[in-house]
Amino acid sequence: MKCVVGIDLGSTTTKAVILDENRQSLGRGITNSRSNYDLAAKVARDEAFITARFNLLRRHAEKTANSAVLEHLQHAFRLEQHLHQLKRLRTLIEEEIDHQQQNGLRAPMRAAIGQIFEKIEQEEQLRFEDPDPPRRSDFFRDAAGSAYTRLAEQIGDPSAVSFDMLLGLYDKCIIRVENEPLALGFRDHIGSALRRIGNPAEVRAGVEAAAETRLDERASVGTGYGRARLPFPKEQIRSEILCHGLGAHAMFSDTRTVLDIGGQDTKAIQVDERGIVTSFQMNDRCAAGCGRYLGYIADEMNIGLHELGPLASGCQRCVKINSTCTVFAGAELRERLSLGERREDILAGLHRAIVIRAMSLLARSGGVFNEFTFTGGVARNEAAVGALRELIHENYGEITINISPESIYTGALGAALFAWEVAN
Amino acid sequence: MKWFELLREEYDCPTVFLQVPYQGDGQMTAEHREFMVRQLHDSVIPALEKVTGRKYDEERLRENLALSRQAEDDLVAVLHAAKNKPSPIDSYFGAVYYVGPIFSAFRGTPEGVEYYRALRHEVEQRVAAGRGPVTPDGPLDEQKYRLVVEGPPNWTNFREFWSMFADEGAVVVASTYAKVGGVYDFGFRHDPGDPLGTLADYCSGCYTNLNLPDRIEMLVTYLSEYEADGFIINSVKSCNSFSAGQLMMLREVERRTGVPGGFIESDLVDPRYFSAANIKNRLESYFQMIDARRAGVKA
Numbered sequence A: 001m002k003c004v005v006g007i008d009l010g011s012t013t014t015k016a017v018i019l020d021e022n023r024q025s026l027g028r029g030i031t032n033s034r035s036n037y038d039l040a041a042k043v044a045r046d047e048a049f050i051t052a053r054f055n056l057l058r059r060h061a062e063k064t065a066n067s068a069v070l071e072h073l074q075h076a077f078r079l080e081q082h083l084h085q086l087k088r089l090r091t092l093i094e095e096e097i098d099h100q101q102q103n104g105l106r107a108p109m110r111a112a113i114g115q116i117f118e119k120i121e122q123e124e125q126l127r128f129e130d131p132d133p134p135r136r137s138d139f140f141r142d143a144a145g146s147a148y149t150r151l152a153e154q155i156g157d158p159s160a161v162s163f164d165m166l167l168g169l170y171d172k173c174i175i176r177v178e179n180e181p182l183a184l185g186f187r188d189h190i191g192s193a194l195r196r197i198g199n200p201a202e203v204r205a206g207v208e209a210a211a212e213t214r215l216d217e218r219a220s221v222g223t224g225y226g227r228a229r230l231p232f233p234k235e236q237i238r239s240e241i242l243c244h245g246l247g248a249h250a251m252f253s254d255t256r257t258v259l260d261i262g263g264q265d266t267k268a269i270q271v272d273e274r275g276i277v278t279s280f281q282m283n284d285r286c287a288a289g290c291g292r293y294l295g296y297i298a299d300e301m302n303i304g305l306h307e308l309g310p311l312a313s314g315c316q317r318c319v320k321i322n323s324t325c326t327v328f329a330g331a332e333l334r335e336r337l338s339l340g341e342r343r344e345d346i347l348a349g350l351h352r353a354i355v356i357r358a359m360s361l362l363a364r365s366g367g368v369f370n371e372f373t374f375t376g377g378v379a380r381n382e383a384a385v386g387a388l389r390e391l392i393h394e395n396y397g398e399i400t401i402n403i404s405p406e407s408i409y410t411g412a413l414g415a416a417l418f419a420w421e422v423a424n
Numbered sequence B: 001m002k003w004f005e006l007l008r009e010e011y012d013c014p015t016v017f018l019q020v021p022y023q024g025d026g027q028m029t030a031e032h033r034e035f036m037v038r039q040l041h042d043s044v045i046p047a048l049e050k051v052t053g054r055k056y057d058e059e060r061l062r063e064n065l066a067l068s069r070q071a072e073d074d075l076v077a078v079l080h081a082a083k084n085k086p087s088p089i090d091s092y093f094g095a096v097y098y099v100g101p102i103f104s105a106f107r108g109t110p111e112g113v114e115y116y117r118a119l120r121h122e123v124e125q126r127v128a129a130g131r132g133p134v135t136p137d138g139p140l141d142e143q144k145y146r147l148v149v150e151g152p153p154n155w156t157n158f159r160e161f162w163s164m165f166a167d168e169g170a171v172v173v174a175s176t177y178a179k180v181g182g183v184y185d186f187g188f189r190h191d192p193g194d195p196l197g198t199l200a201d202y203c204s205g206c207y208t209n210l211n212l213p214d215r216i217e218m219l220v221t222y223l224s225e226y227e228a229d230g231f232i233i234n235s236v237k238s239c240n241s242f243s244a245g246q247l248m249m250l251r252e253v254e255r256r257t258g259v260p261g262g263f264i265e266s267d268l269v270d271p272r273y274f275s276a277a278n279i280k281n282r283l284e285s286y287f288q289m290i291d292a293r294r295a296g297v298k299a
Helices: A037-061 A067-098 A103-129 A140-155 A163-179 A186-196 A201-212 A240-251 A291-301 A305-312 A329-338 A343-364 A382-396 A407-423 B003-011 B030-052 B058-083 B095-103 B110-129 B155-166 B195-205 B212-225 B246-257 B276-298
Strands: A002-009 A013-020 A025-032 A216-223 A257-261 A266-271 A277-282 A372-375 B145-150 B170-175 B230-236 B261-266
Touching: A002 A037, A002 A240, A002 A407, A013 A037, A013 A407, A025 A037, A025 A407, A037 A067, A037 A186, A037 A201, A067 A103, A067 A140, A067 A163, A067 A186, A067 A201, A103 A140, A103 A163, A140 A163, A186 A201, A216 A240, A216 A407, A240 A257, A240 A266, A240 A277, A240 A372, A240 A407, A240 B276, A257 A343, A266 A343, A277 A343, A277 B276, A291 A305, A291 A329, A291 A343, A305 A343, A305 A382, A329 A343, A343 A382, A372 A382, A372 A407, B030 B195, B058 B095, B058 B110, B058 B170, B058 B195, B095 B110, B145 B212, B155 B170, B155 B276, B170 B212, B212 B230, B212 B246, B230 B246, B230 B276, B246 B261, B261 B276
Parallel strands: A002 A216, A257 A372, B145 B170, B145 B230, B230 B261
Antiparallel strands: A002 A013, A013 A025, A257 A266, A266 A277
16 A cells, blocks of 8 residues: 655654555654654654554454454553563663662662562553543653652652662663664564454454555655754655644645644744645744743643643633743742742643733734634643633634644644655 | 944944934935034034044045945946846845945945956856856855845854755845945935035935835835845844834735745844754745745646
């Protein structure tokens, strides 16, 4: 099967989208950019090919298997991948312990690590069995890190193997797990995933067909902050502004204005009825009010990025925040807390402040026209979306606002559409 | 910004100021002109006589003005040469070198006249040979985009900035920055018959002394006369004489010409405001936007 690939190397996350020969979405993948764009591009791409194979499986097995079985198989596959990464992390930590200076601590350290990993594996098993597991980050680093830290806190003993020692081991090894190419492909884990769900006969032929299908990559186009790192010829690198414009047009064909708030920049884009960009504005070198700002706020509060929006939604009285300076994000937050403001109210104010900054870029680019599409990582944040809706309606009246649950893939989708044009 | 007051502090030297009224209503009035001539007569000339120890010699000034006029004719011929395809010059990055001598030490000198004659000759040869300008990265004969640029260049990363245009095959065919020392291409010439009056006319007519409607008019004229594909505004932090009103100018030029403008931000003197990744991103996006529009129009 012929296919094309679009890759969006963002400053925070790297995304890949695969389209089939009919321009239909076949697969998509995402990973954290981990200051190693080459590897991030490879991981996101591999991930997109895995989901592509699951989609092929879905197309093959539509008639024979119900979707619940296929869903279950995909969850099992994810579990197998996760366990594989955990195993590697554990091995590296154990090797690290062998190099420890203090002989006497090696045995208790090994015991503590054993306890932590066994518990994490049990928790993963329970999560797999849970029909509605709690939301968590898509990235191994975040999921494994939060479980490890929680358990290390429980079993750490200040007089022997302390929490700090355990955390130090993790910090040292997680970077290596992330930066080495692990065998996480479809063929690597589909067998064990099948066995885990009892090897159901109705999907076996589909799995075989999906694994056997030759995916013939005809063209690829790269975009995003790190696009210059991609080993593509110049004509296969597209500006993220054009990609977001085209991607938003593909998701919502009546789009005229696009706002993208990414990790490092905010872009206001106007497109015509074909999805061609007619005007754009973006922030200057200062990344105030971009996704990274929220990242720092989350770090400062010691919570996950995905928890910010829900927390801010508990606001009773939105605090007015003047600065969206990323450098002073922590100072602003602590000052408000010291004045006795509630966390929820401060967070709501912070979200509103970044949206106000985006509003000024929109005005610079010519305004907001119907329909308006919001893309980028920040479009996943319900508090930012809420503030944006309010301000758009206040300033531009009744405008249709589109936000796709897949909005984070908009740039990669645009790149894939450009790749499709290259190939056809 | 009080640049010259600061320089006076730094060097402890005498300074003399000429107040030039802004053309808020789009023209210089007789009173403006009279005001400037009086200052030249009453304060600038006496101050210079005192510093140099030489009497003001009006006949010599007339000779200098006549020489300047000759050089101005040649400079205008050079700037107009950018109407050719390919353009033999870059009228922003390259034009900095072309306007330098006349804006600074060589106005009204035989050396200045000689420089502009030689420059014009070379440019005319390039036109005849169908050659583009020479950039720091080599000749730019294949020109994919013809641009008009508004705003000063950033001196701290001048070469890097130029390469971002040249690498993409973009040549600047007209710029407003090359007119900060006189808008000769719209007809102004120094008049030896009225030495102080012509200096007043010159000062009043420099680009940053023009009001926003006149600046817009100039950009619109450049876009059509030089058959440009687009225009870029480089908005700098440290020169409000340029930056104030640029977003309004952008919208107005877009509205009047239907040509989309590009907007980039940096600075003339402060390297901290120059983000190569950000500016490159915007320029590449702008060029790709022109490509997409061209492809779209064909389809």
